[in-house]
Amino acid sequence: MADKTVTTLILGAGAAGMMCAAHAGPDVLVVDHAKAAGEKIRISGGGRCNFTNLHTAPENFLSENPHFCKSALARYTQWDFLDLVARHDIAWHEKTLGQLFCDRSAKDIIAMLRAEMAGAALWLETSVDDVAHDGAGFNVRMTRAGHAVTVKAQNLVVATGGKSIPKMGATGLAYQIAAQFGHRITETRPALVPLTFDEAQKTVFAALAGTALESRIHCNSAAFDEAMLFTHRGLSGPAVLQISSYWREGDSLSITLCPGVDLFTHLRARRAEAGAKSLASILAELLPKRVAQHLVSDWAVTGNIGDQPDAKLRDLADRLAGWVLTPTSSEGYRTAEVTLGGVATEEISSKTMQSQRQPGLFIIGEALDVTGWLGGYNFQWAWSSAVAAGHAIAANA
Structure with a gap:
């Protein structure tokens, strides 16, 4: 299988990864190990996806640095995401405490994101074997359809989430990549868990x-x-x-x-x-x-x-x-909805989600040390952090 060169490679076709692909400009490739994109979205909220919360604010998030999330949340809010949902004619309803759910199915959110990222390529059932930077760009070795392939990219977005629900393929890949480029990883624990x-x-x-x-x-x-x-x-x-x-x-x-x-x-x-x-x-x-x-x-x-x-x-x-x-x-990561902790934010730009240690490396969503309360807050962080990174990438394209 021939090697491939792209401007932006996004690891993870979940909420954050697909949302970033929708905003990152041209020449984007999204890869994921799963058979379908957005698998965690599909099972969320009892199959109806608690996609945001009307009361989203920085105080609904835990982090070593409680100020880190403020910029992204302010620049892409729950109201912005609701506008997107409305443009796709997705019916929704509010449950208790500002929690918003799809009337029909979480698959509506997945379909919306797939439509928004239509300009990006998507490789499923693709595993990441090695990540390196040669001084000019990233070289990511992968296995796709049983064949080795190397993708070269100017930008690398890590949107692979945390350790929660390993039966769906969750791993510590995001932490491994971040640590490889010199980032500290805070203590990680199962969160939103019985x-x-x-x-x-x-x-x-x-x-x-x-x-x-x-x-x-x-x-x-x-x-x-x-x-x-x-x-x-x-x-x-x-x-x-x-x-x-x-x-x-x-x-x-x-x-x-x-x-x-x-x-x-x-x-x-x-x-x-x-x-x-x-x-x-x-x-x-x-x-x-x-x-x-x-x-x-x-x-x-x-x-x-x-x-x-x-x-x-x-x-x-x-x-x-x-x-x-x-x-x-x-009950541990087996049933935890999210992972508490993650990549320390001290050397990540709060405006762009870009690493201050490795230009072109972006880390978004659950992989970062930003953990929301139950009730749609973690999805909103995925949307907000993804848009911050996507806009920064597109601006430099």
Whole structure:
């Protein structure tokens, strides 16, 4: 197979890679190991792709440098992406907390991106074997259809993502390439991931598997108000996935049950209204039955509410507002939606995503040390960082 020369080579046909190809000007080649472009997009959001969030702002992202994401997010916003969606007549709807989803299918977003990058070549089922720079340009050795081929490029865009969901082919390739050119890699961890219990805890909480409840979960100065779900392995649900980005092994979670309810005032009111009811019955009014039964047993809650002085009701309210659970691990990259950490941003231009160590090298999307909250924020970072790089490349074409 003959070698090929292009102006811009993009590694990764995911959200960031395809979006960059749409903006990077002429003579672009996008390569990916998968059989189809946008595979992570296809499975995202239950197959409907939570493609952005109305409330996207820098404070929704974690990074060693919290300022790094500001420029790209300001120059290509959620409203810009919505304009693109509208131009392609993709119907969408808002769920909770500003999360936007396709009405029909995530495949609509993939088709939109494929149409936008129509001027670029796309090689699928192509693996990257080696990346080098000879002083004049990049030389990337690949294997395509069983044959070795070298692609020469003036610009190299690394859009291969992080380590999450290895069964879809995720690897640390982006980190290897960045490190090869002298970039530091921050600690990487699974993020937006269910948390797990040890075997003893699994037994204790087995009866709660499948139970969901509204909560506010606190850990390491962060707190999220959303649903949590008990699973056969531990804890999941939006609130847990959110807090997993802040949690570390050994940390406890402080869980406020019935967030938004003044529990002490509520319990006193119920004492006046239904003094003959047991405390167990009152808890079952506030919480899913199985959770109430667990707490009644674990906390040895007995007696009628009418017999409880304020001090005991205050103690019960405090327990409900600060239920402490301590997961032992997470489900890891196998089910993590994203990778926390990545290529350190200290030597990456926040305006162009270009390396300050190697001209022509651009790193975008999840590969960088910029990690969004659950709810469409990571897709918006993919769009914004990709456009920043694409515009910089096109301007120098």
